[in-house]
Amino acid sequence: MTSAHALVRLIRQYDKEAKMENAPFFAIHCVLTAAVSLLLNATSTNSTIRSQSVHRFRVCVDALEKMKRWTRARRGLLLLRELANRWKVVSALPMRHSVPLIAPTQETTPQADTNDLDWGMLFANLEEPLNLDTIDLSTPTGEWVFHESD
Numbered sequence: 001m002t003s004a005h006a007l008v009r010l011i012r013q014y015d016k017e018a019k020m021e022n023a024p025f026f027a028i029h030c031v032l033t034a035a036v037s038l039l040l041n042a043t044s045t046n047s048t049i050r051s052q053s054v055h056r057f058r059v060c061v062d063a064l065e066k067m068k069r070w071t072r073a074r075r076g077l078l079l080l081r082e083l084a085n086r087w088k089v090v091s092a093l094p095m096r097h098s099v100p101l102i103a104p105t106q107e108t109t110p111q112a113d114t115n116d117l118d119w120g121m122l123f124a125n126l127e128e129p130l131n132l133d134t135i136d137l138s139t140p141t142g143e144w145v146f147h148e149s150d
Contacts, residue, residue: 004034004041008056011063020066028067032076035060039083042092054092061094 007030014020020027038060041053061080067073081097084090 002037004037005056007031007034008038008059011059015063015066020063021069023063023067025067025070025072028064028070028072028076031060031063031067032072032079035064035076035080036083039080039087039089039092042089043087054089057092058094061097 011020011031011034014023014027035057038053038057042050042057044050044053061077064073064077064080068077077097081093084093084097
């Protein structure tokens with residue numbers, strides 16, 4: 001059993017016992033880490049690994065949706081959608097998340113809300129491959145720190 005699989009079992013158990021909506025913010029890091037691992041496994045050519053990974057990945061997505069009161073969970077969902085698009089496994093996403101990603105423009109969002117996501121930082125350059133080494137997922141503030149590439 002992989003650590004991602006074990007975490008999915010814990011997510012299911014926690015959701016039964018205490019509800020993911022009440023999970024502490026640091027649980028997002030664990031769920032997101034498992035989700036990225038499972039999404040990567042969803043690219044497998046082995047159909048058994050792929051289908052199991054997709055099923056478990058969707059459990060992680062549902063957990064992040066339930067924790068969306070935290071900014072990091074909302075950003076994590078966007079990150080997973082972006083990775084699924086880049087890795088060409090959009091079919092792994094639940095149907096409600098499989099629509100194409102389009103960053104909002106000034107015309108569509110004339111009024112900025114302080115709770116809105118920072119699209120400029122999240123998708124600074126879509127032409128460059130996503131480098132997960134530049135994203136610090138360990139910050140406990142609920143914000144991601146993006147470092148400039150050397």
